[in-house]
Amino acid sequence: MELKDIQNLIKFVAKSGANEVKLEMEDVKITIKTGEGKTETTILQHAAPMPMGAPIAQAPLAAPAAVETTPVSTEAAEDSKYVTVTSPMIGTFYRKPSPDKPLFVEVGDTVQPDSVVCVIEAMKLFNEIESEVSGKIVKILVEDSTPVEFGQPLFLVDPS
Structure with missing residues (x-):
């Protein structure tokens, strides 16, 4: 995984409003945690190999700050x-x-x-x-x- 890919992933996570994203590949394990005004990134090289087809990303959604009410169609x-x-x-x-x-x-x-x-x-x-x-x-x-x-x-x- 290249540095450019990691930087793009960090930017994407920050814009998406997700609290945490974990990405595990064959030789890289990345955890990106975001909060109010801060972003924390942990990158581990040579992580334990994962079986093929295993899920690679999990990103819980942040709760919306305000909910708009609209009529139900x-x-x-x-x-x-x-x-x-x-x-x-x-x-x-x-x-x-x-x-x-x-x-x-x-x-x-x-x-x-x-x-x-x-x-x-x-x-x-x-x-x-x-x-x-x-x-x-x-x-x-x-x-x-x-x-x-x-x-x-x-x-x-x-x-x-």
């Missing part, structure tokens, strides 16, 4: 009966494993727990994202090849 009320599959990390969202392969899921497809629904690329590593519930995909909320944030909704699943 009928679409939002309809969406509340669905389960939302969210992004467990920051990275780039892809709907298929490679450009020449078919899509993981489409609207109307049925998924089971542990069914792969997409991949998220973070730091040149492709992480398979699995559905945590059984149901039918009713809406895909993110365009292919676009950046996603931690906790960003990716899919709506009808569990009924």
Whole structure:
């Protein structure tokens, strides 16, 4: 991992409002903690190797300072009966494993727990994202090849 990549990651975390981000790769372990006016970064080289496909980033969201109240639309009320599959990390969202392969899921497809629904690329590593519930995909909320944030909704699943 290059210094430029680490600096960009620190800037991204500071802007995102996340309290803490942990990134573990084969030979590098990075922890970035942010608070009011301070950023603390710990970088350890030659960390214990991780198995392939293990999650590499976890960033808990900071609580919003103020909550705006807006009227609930009928679409939002309809969406509340669905389960939302969210992004467990920051990275780039892809709907298929490679450009020449078919899509993981489409609207109307049925998924089971542990069914792969997409991949998220973070730091040149492709992480398979699995559905945590059984149901039918009713809406895909993110365009292919676009950046996603931690906790960003990716899919709506009808569990009924």
